[in-house]
Amino acid sequence: MTALLETRNITQRFSGLTANSDVxxxxxxxxxxxxxxxxxxxxxxLFNLIAGAFKPxxxxxxxxxxDVTALPAAERCQRGIGRTFQVVKSFETMTVIENVIVGSLxxxxxxxxxxxxxxxxxxxxxxxxxADVLASDLVPSEKRRLEVARALATEPKLLLLxxxxxxxxxxxxxxxxxxxxxxxDTGITVLMVEHVMEIVMPLVDRAIVLDLGKVLIEGKPxxxxxxxxxxxxYLGDRHAVGA
Amino acid sequence: xxKAFIQxxxxxxxxxxxxxxxxxVVPMFVKDVYVQNIMVxxxxxxxxxxxxxxxxxxxxxxSLGHALYFGLGAYTTAILFTKFGVLPWFGMLSGGVLxxxxxxxxxxxxxxxxxxxxxxxxxxxxxxxxxxxxNWDWAGAALGIDIPVRRDSWVTFQFTRSKxxxxxxxxALACVAWFVTxxxxxxxxxxxxxxxxxxxxxxxxxxxxVFNSKMGAAAVSAxxxxxxxxxxxxxxxYIDPESVMGFQFSLLMALPAVLxxxxxxxxxxxxxxxxxxxxxxxxxxxxGSGRGVDLIVYGxxxxxxxxxxxxxxxxxxxxxxxxxxxxxxxxxxx
Numbered sequence: 001m002t003a004l005l006e007t008r009n010i011t012q013r014f015s016g017l018t019a020n021s022d023v024x025x026x027x028x029x030x031x032x033x034x035x036x037x038x039x040x041x042x043x044x045x046l047f048n049l050i051a052g053a054f055k056p057x058x059x060x061x062x063x064x065x066x067d068v069t070a071l072p073a074a075e076r077c078q079r080g081i082g083r084t085f086q087v088v089k090s091f092e093t094m095t096v097i098e099n100v101i102v103g104s105l106x107x108x109x110x111x112x113x114x115x116x117x118x119x120x121x122x123x124x125x126x127x128x129x130x131a132d133v134l135a136s137d138l139v140p141s142e143k144r145r146l147e148v149a150r151a152l153a154t155e156p157k158l159l160l161l162x163x164x165x166x167x168x169x170x171x172x173x174x175x176x177x178x179x180x181x182x183x184x185d186t187g188i189t190v191l192m193v194e195h196v197m198e199i200v201m202p203l204v205d206r207a208i209v210l211d212l213g214k215v216l217i218e219g220k221p222x223x224x225x226x227x228x229x230x231x232x233x234y235l236g237d238r239h240a241v242g243a
Numbered sequence: 244x245x246k247a248f249i250q251x252x253x254x255x256x257x258x259x260x261x262x263x264x265x266x267x268v269v270p271m272f273v274k275d276v277y278v279q280n281i282m283v284x285x286x287x288x289x290x291x292x293x294x295x296x297x298x299x300x301x302x303x304x305x306s307l308g309h310a311l312y313f314g315l316g317a318y319t320t321a322i323l324f325t326k327f328g329v330l331p332w333f334g335m336l337s338g339g340v341l342x343x344x345x346x347x348x349x350x351x352x353x354x355x356x357x358x359x360x361x362x363x364x365x366x367x368x369x370x371x372x373x374x375x376x377x378n379w380d381w382a383g384a385a386l387g388i389d390i391p392v393r394r395d396s397w398v399t400f401q402f403t404r405s406k407x408x409x410x411x412x413x414x415a416l417a418c419v420a421w422f423v424t425x426x427x428x429x430x431x432x433x434x435x436x437x438x439x440x441x442x443x444x445x446x447x448x449x450x451x452x453v454f455n456s457k458m459g460a461a462a463v464s465a466x467x468x469x470x471x472x473x474x475x476x477x478x479x480x481y482i483d484p485e486s487v488m489g490f491q492f493s494l495l496m497a498l499p500a501v502l503x504x505x506x507x508x509x510x511x512x513x514x515x516x517x518x519x520x521x522x523x524x525x526x527x528x529x530x531g532s533g534r535g536v537d538l539i540v541y542g543x544x545x546x547x548x549x550x551x552x553x554x555x556x557x558x559x560x561x562x563x564x565x566x567x568x569x570x571x572x573x574x575x576x577x
Contacts, residue, residue, distance in 0.1 A: 073447045074452055089442045091438050093437065093441055101434055102434050103450075151448075
C-alpha cells in the first residue's frame, strides 16, 4: 500500500537560513509517527510545510496519491489534513462548541449535522461538559484538547499534532496520550511533533529524528533512543561515546 | 439535541416579532411630526448599523467608509429616476447590486491589507468617491440632485403629506437587516466570519476560505446599506454629495453597533435606539449655533461605554458568566 503522506526532497530556506534540507519522509496509513529532534532541528518548519502554511523552496508533498505542494492550507484541510497549533489559536470570542462547528462545516453545510458532529467530537475529546463555555475561559490543557477537537471535526485522514503534549502536568499528558491512541484507533493517521522524548516514545510506532534540517535517523522508538547519533544530537558528542 | 440553543434562537425571533408589533402601533399614538421624523431616522440608522455589523462586527473587517455604499444607493436611485424615469424600487435594487459589486471590487485589493491599513483604505476610498461626485457634472456635481415631487404614491415611493409610509418602510428595512443577521448567524457564513475575525490562520487550517468569507460579508453589508441610501434619497427628496456620502454617515453606522455591542445580534438596534434620538434632541435643543454638541455627546458615550462595558450595552442583558469557570481556573492555577 502506498504511503498516505510523502515528502520528496523538501528544502526550505528563509533568506539564507536553511531550515529543511532535502527531507524525504513517508507516513503510512494508520501509523502514529513522531517527528522529534532538538531545538532548531526544523521540525516545525516541516510540519508547517505539510499543513500548507507556506510553500517549500524545493521539493514536493504528496498526500493520498496527489501532489498538494501548491495547495493553500484550506484546501489541504478539505482533502483531509487536520492540524493543531503549537501556540493555541482558539476562536476566543466563540464558545467551545462554536469553535468545533467551524471545523465540522468543512464536511457539511447543514447546521444540524455540523452541530451534532461537533458534540460527538467534544465528547470524544472529553470536553462535552464545557461545550457552552467561551473558549477564552478554558484552562490551558482544555485549550489543547479544543485544538484537537476542532481538527478532528474536519474528519481528517492525517492529523498533525504540534507539541500537544508539551507543558502539561503528568496526569494531563497521560490523558493526552490516551486521546492520541483513541484517535488512531478510529483509523486516523497521526504525525506528531514533540520535543519531550519520554512522552512520545512509548506512544509512537515510528520516530523520525530531525537534526540541523536533515533526517538524522528513523525507525522504531526503542532503536532510535539508543542510537549514538541521536544521543549526540540531543546531548552532545561526549555522551554519545559513553553509549 | 441542544435544546438551549434552539430555545435561544426562537426567543430571539419572538422578541423581534414583539418589538416590531409595538413599533408598528407607536405612530397611532405619536402624531408629532418631529418625533415621527426621529423615529424614522432611528430605524434607518438601526438598519444601517445592523448591515455594517455584518462586515465589521461579525467578520471583523472594520470599515469607516460605508458612507460610500449609502451614497451609491442614494445616487443610483435618484439618477435613474430623474434621468431615465426608472421607479425608485428598481433604483433601490440596482443601487444595492451595484454597491455589492463595488464592495467586492474594492475588497479584492483591500482585504489583503491587515489591521489598521484596511480601516484607512476604507476611509480614503469613500473620501475619494465623495470628491469625484463633487466634480461630476452629469450627476449634479456639488449642487446635487433634486428629486421632482409628484403625487403621493407607493409606486413612486414619494409621500409629502405624511411620514408614516417612510416610517413603515424603515421599520421593514430594520426587520430585514435584523432577520438577515439572525439567519446568517447560524449558517456556515456566520461561523466562518467569526472564525476569520478571531483568528484567520486557525480558520484557514480548518478549511475556511478566508478571502471569500470577507468578500461575502462585504457584498451583503454593502447591498443592505445601499438600500438604506436609496430610502434616504426618497425620504429627503434632495441629495448632494455631502448629504449622502459624508464621513458622518460612516460614523453613524459604526457608532450604534459599537455602543450597543459590536458583532452581536441586538447591539446595533439597541445602540441606534439610544444614540439617534439623543443626537437629534441635542441637535435641536442645545445645538443652534454650536454645531457639534451632538459629536461631544457621541464622544462621551463611547468613552463611557469603553470604560464600563467594552462588550457593549447588550451585555447587560446576557446571562452572567458562570462562576464555575473561574473556580476551575483558580483551582488549576494554584
